[in-house]
Amino acid sequence: MPFPAQKSTDSTPLYAQVAFPVHLSKTFTYRLPPSIQQVARLGSRVVAQLGAKPLTGYIVALLPHLRTGTSLIESEIKEVQELLDVDPPLTAEVLEITRWVADYYAAPWGEVMRAALPAGINATVEQAIAITAKGREALMDLETSSPDQVRTVALRLLASEGEFELSAFCLRIGAAKTPQWLRQMETEGLTERVYRTRPTVTRAKRRRAIRLVDSEADESKSNNQHVTESQQRAIEVLRAQQNTMAVSDLLKAAHISESVVRTLAKRGVVTEFEEDVRRDPLSRAELPDTEIFKLTKAQTDALRAIEKRLSEKAFATLLLHGVTGSGKTEVYLRAMQAALDLDRGAMMLVPEIALTPILSRRLRAHFGGQIAIFHSSLSKGERFDEWTRLRGGAARVVLGTRSAVFAPVRNLGVIIIDEEQDSSYRQEESPFYNARDTAIVRAQKESAVVVLGSATPSLESFHNAQRGKYEYLHLPERVANRPMARAEMIDMREVFARHKKPAVFSDDLLKAIAETHDRGEQSIILLNRRGYSSFILCRSCGESINCPNCDVSLTYHQTDRILICHYCNHHQRAPRQCPACASKYIYYVGEGTEQIEELLRKRFPTLRIGRIDRDTKARRHQFEKTLLDFDKGEIDLLVGTQMLAKGHDFPNVTLVGVVSVDAGLALPDFRAAERAFQLITQVAGRAGRGDLPGRVLIQTYHPHHYALRHACAQDYRGFYDEEIRHRRNHGYPPFVALALLLVRHKDAARASATAQELRLALVEANKDHACRILGPAPAPFARLRGEHRVQLLIKSRSRKQMRSVIDAALHNLQKAGNDLRSVTVEIDPVSMM
């Protein structure tokens, strides 16, 4: 459903169209009370009644009169209750890009707008409880008849305190949630529910500061008034600081007490005031020295091309394909500087928080106060301050993860997207959006230049470069003639044959770890797996089993001993022996990072081992600390999942081992081969970044797999040519558009029934056969958080037709009275898991 574009108007708006951050694609019309009419702006937040409750929403249109043809009845239109901003937090540009995201990804607009703003800025509506007149009367009777009853105690408390915040009140009366008798009192009219809004949870942090009043005047004053030694000291320290200081700083610097400040203020020597302080995420970070390199020829050419596009002030997308260690970061930095020199803003997106501690220090060292940093582990206060600095124009560059694509950068000149192929640019919950694709559209709308950087571009992006849609920039070599690390495969079938039982580590890898440590160098051990269930793989010959229709791996379901395709629902019995070599050792369940760490600790008790995975990631400080410790050489070996492969630059790492690359290849995802290729190429880039040569060891049961062969040979082009053929033959992106429709329900039967209805509606809407509709099939995670998950996959050569088929199907289902809250639509899914 496309949203109406805003038309500007000169007449006073009497109505506002409001979008709410709830699971509804609709916007709602409200009347603006006269006090708000003149000050309401597009992108401002308001509080208005939606259903039974007041909610915070965003103004998306201002209307001088009701739209013609509307079915709204004047007397039924509610009024906006409160306007929360005079200066709208959503700038016109950001409002526009959220509208595009909502429209393109079929997401509720209000949800997108909320995602675009720092968490701290969204107002919360809190419920309070108050005693009514009837309640006061009842209390008088109760005080005499039953003074110790809970009702009496509660009413007494309310009568003395007035209004009480509901959850605080429940705590006070010793209840975890609203007790039944309290609800009953409300029904009887003894109490009432009051809604209060707390506009911004997060505000600027303020501190007391003082200023020396006009120096000459104070000379004369100090002549005729006695000045103590400590007062004199305070005045001198203040003078040395341009006459202004935070009170707390002054107390420390001049070794004086509060009373000295108070006396000086009373005498009019100083005046006190409040000032905003910035909560700076990097205030205590050690910053690296800024190095000035002479760019290599390839770097220079790439930078020139970007600068040329920048100077044209028109939209362009460039693909910077540079092998790991080719100096892409230096090019990004200078491209952003070039934008600043043209008085324009810059944005750099990185995939994972894991990438930011070292990179953010480097950029901070270069850009100083001009840069704002956004990522998920900032505190609410830090995030609010960084956002405010951008919004106000104090900062002109933003570095951040996915949601930074909505940052209010002014006059955007360049957007850098590092590791553009990375799947974490995709938000895996509503609103589903891809930050890379959103950034490209935003650049187009704001006439900015986009640089997509990668050592292993996504098939889609390289394809676009091939077609001339993107300008192709290539950095084929590492800087300073550093050699590329060699990746070697270790054939686990041989290891199995030798030991006659499955082994986690090959002798070669263990030996390499020991040798690396003896030389005083560091190792990384990676696991390529995301807690995924078992799959079929023959430990004797390496054979795995694919779906005959879909060219993706089949997943093994132990309970019924069957193999399932999660795309088309193809079922077959699991063989008891390998169809190729008759071996009985055919199932495979990989180890987790914890077990790997255990095994290594036992084997190498003297090694200092650190671990990083999804669990440690949840603990923000631990995660950052482990990475920084590893960087400082205080950890010898780091164990982790594939996220460790990305972007880090540890010069002393000379060994990277991948324990089980096969687990990743066997994921039921058509991008599994591409991901494995990217992983190994990136991993190879991790080893030998400094002046030391590196070694990369990949353990695998199928060393003949094309993704592994090309990755070990560092042959991107070879891989691309082979992979793009598969995509064309089997009908996957970039040759078709995809949509994934997921149905979730606590009740398995309800989930399947809804999915079947959905299929029928889609088939009905697909009369022109513009789409192929696969499924319903169980989702790869068929049960998650207590919900059963069934999915449908839609393929089409025309994205537009695909969208209209989906929209029509959903519309018809809704009209027929179906509840669609259990259905999520993902356009252009990145991970099929």
Ligand code: ADP
């Ligand atoms: P990439 O992002 O392409 O993997 P980096 O930008 O991290 O590569 O660069 C790899 C290393 O080379 C870094 O340590 C960086 O400081 C250094 N470097 C970059 N450009 C130059 C240059 N022109 N001369 C010397 N060293 C450079």
Ligand code: ZN
């Ligand atoms: Zn076999």
Ligand code: ZN
């Ligand atoms: Zn299939």
